Amino acid sequence: MIKFLIFLSLLIQLSLLNIGYAKEYRNTEAGFKINIPQQEINIVSKNFYGGMQPNGNFIYVYSLNQKQASDLLEENFTTDAFNDDYTAIELLERSGIDPQKASLKLLDPVLYWPSDKPFIKQLPNDVAFNIQTQKIHGRKSLNMQFTENMENEIKDKNSYLCSIDLLSANNRLYVISTKVLNSQKESEVSAESVRNEYRKGVLITKPSANTNTLIYTDKIGKFRFDLPENWYYVQSYFSDNPKACLTFALPLETLEKIKEKTQNLEANDLDKEKIADNVSEENIASWMDLLTESVWSVSCETKEFETAAYLENPEATKAEMQLLFSELKNYIESSRYYKNSKFDFDVNITPKIGYINFDLSFNLKDKKDFDNTGRIFFTKKKGGLVVYTSTLRNTEQPASKELIENIKMLDLQ
Numbered sequence: 001m002i003k004f005l006i007f008l009s010l011l012i013q014l015s016l017l018n019i020g021y022a023k024e025y026r027n028t029e030a031g032f033k034i035n036i037p038q039q040e041i042n043i044v045s046k047n048f049y050g051g052m053q054p055n056g057n058f059i060y061v062y063s064l065n066q067k068q069a070s071d072l073l074e075e076n077f078t079t080d081a082f083n084d085d086y087t088a089i090e091l092l093e094r095s096g097i098d099p100q101k102a103s104l105k106l107l108d109p110v111l112y113w114p115s116d117k118p119f120i121k122q123l124p125n126d127v128a129f130n131i132q133t134q135k136i137h138g139r140k141s142l143n144m145q146f147t148e149n150m151e152n153e154i155k156d157k158n159s160y161l162c163s164i165d166l167l168s169a170n171n172r173l174y175v176i177s178t179k180v181l182n183s184q185k186e187s188e189v190s191a192e193s194v195r196n197e198y199r200k201g202v203l204i205t206k207p208s209a210n211t212n213t214l215i216y217t218d219k220i221g222k223f224r225f226d227l228p229e230n231w232y233y234v235q236s237y238f239s240d241n242p243k244a245c246l247t248f249a250l251p252l253e254t255l256e257k258i259k260e261k262t263q264n265l266e267a268n269d270l271d272k273e274k275i276a277d278n279v280s281e282e283n284i285a286s287w288m289d290l291l292t293e294s295v296w297s298v299s300c301e302t303k304e305f306e307t308a309a310y311l312e313n314p315e316a317t318k319a320e321m322q323l324l325f326s327e328l329k330n331y332i333e334s335s336r337y338y339k340n341s342k343f344d345f346d347v348n349i350t351p352k353i354g355y356i357n358f359d360l361s362f363n364l365k366d367k368k369d370f371d372n373t374g375r376i377f378f379t380k381k382k383g384g385l386v387v388y389t390s391t392l393r394n395t396e397q398p399a400s401k402e403l404i405e406n407i408k409m410l411d412l413q
Contacts, residue, residue, distance in 0.1 A: 049062075249296065
C-alpha cells in the first residue's frame with residue numbers, strides 16, 4: 001500500500017509539471033497533421049496546433065477555409081489565385097527585384113502572427129521582413145522572415161528568427177508561424193535548423209467534410225476522450241522514467257482569458273525559476289478565477305510501483321483501498337481549509353484492473369466552489385487519473401452530465 005500511495009503522489013506531481021515530447025497531432029477538419037520533436041507544451045484545438053518551449057521557441061499552425069481567407073484578405077481567395085501570386089513573386093526574385101514591390105495584401109505578417117494566443121505579443125505594423133518563395137514537402141510556400149530582438153535581462157546578444165509560411169490547397173490558406181532562438185553559443189543548434197525541422201513536421205492533408213468531435217488521446221493510459229464543441233487541450237508527454245502523459249482540456253473562452261492575463265508575458269517567461277518566484281496564495285487564486293470547467297488527466301507506466309501485485313488478490317486490495325479512502329474522506333470533510341466539503345468514492349478491483357471512482361465537492365477558503373468527478377485506475381502496466389472539474393455548480397446540466405458519464409464509461413484496460 002505504501003507503493004500505491006507513492007503512485008498517487010506521483011500522479012499529483014506530474015499534474016504540476018510540463019516536460020515532454022510531442023506525439024503526432026492530426027487536425028482532420030483543418031487539413032493538416034503535425035509530427036515534430038521535443039515540445040514541452042502542445043496546444044490543440046479543431047483548427048490549430050501550437051508547440052512551445054520555455055526558451056521562447058514556438059510553432060503555430062492553422063488553416064482558413066475559402067470564406068475565412070477571403071474575409072481576412074478582403075478579396076476573393078482561391079488556391080489558383082495563391083499560385084498566381086507565388087508565380088509573380090518568383091518572377092520578381094529571378095529578375096532581382098524586391099518581392100515587396102508586388103504590394104500583395106496576402107504578404108503582411110501582422111495578419112497571421114498568432115498574437116491572439118497566450119505568451120505571444122502583437123507584431124508592430126511596420127515590422128521589417130523579407131519575402132522568399134520556397135517549398136515544403138513539394139508544396140509552394142510564400143515565406144516571410146524577420147528578426148525579433150530579445151527584450152529581457154539576458155546580456156547575450158541573442159535574437160529570435162521568426163517566419164511565417166503561407167501555403168494553399170483545396171482553396172484553403174495554411175499558415176505556419178515559427179519563432180526560434182538565434183543563440184550565439186556555438187554549442188547550440190542553429191536557428192535555421194530548428195525552424196526547418198518545425199516546418200518539415202507539418203504535412204497538409206485533405207480536410208474532412210464532416211464535423212468531427214475534438215478527441216484527445218493519451219498514449220500512455222491508452223484511452224481517448226471526446227471533448228465538447230469549442231474546447232481545446234494542452235498536453236505534455238514525459239520521456240523520463242516512468243513515462244507519463246499530462247493533459248488539460250478547457251473551453252476556448254478560457255484560453256482567451258488566459259491570453260488577457262498573460263498579454264505582457266512571452267514563452268520564455270515560463271522558466272521554472274521565474275514561476276517559482278511568483279508563486280503565492282494570491283497569485284494562485286487569481287489563476288483559479290479563470291477556471292470554469294475542465295477535464296484533466298495524468299497517466300504513467302507503473303512497473304516500478306508493482307501495481308500488478310494489487311491485482312493478484314482483488315478482495316484484499318479492495319479492503320485496503322476502502323480503508324485508505326475512508327481515512328482520506330474523514331480528512332477532507334473535517335479540514336478547515338476545505339469548506340462544505342463532501343467526498344464519496346467507490347472501489348472496484350478485478351484481476352485485470354482497479355478503479356476508484358470518486359465525487360469531491362468543496363469551497364476553497366470561502367472563495368470558489370469546486371465540483372470534481374473522477375476515476376483513479378491501475379492495471380499491471382499503467383495507471384492514472386481522469387477528472388472533470390467545474391466551478392459553475394452545473395453538474396446536473398446535460399453537457400456536464402455527458403462529460404461525467406464519459407469519464408465513468410472510459411475503457412481503461
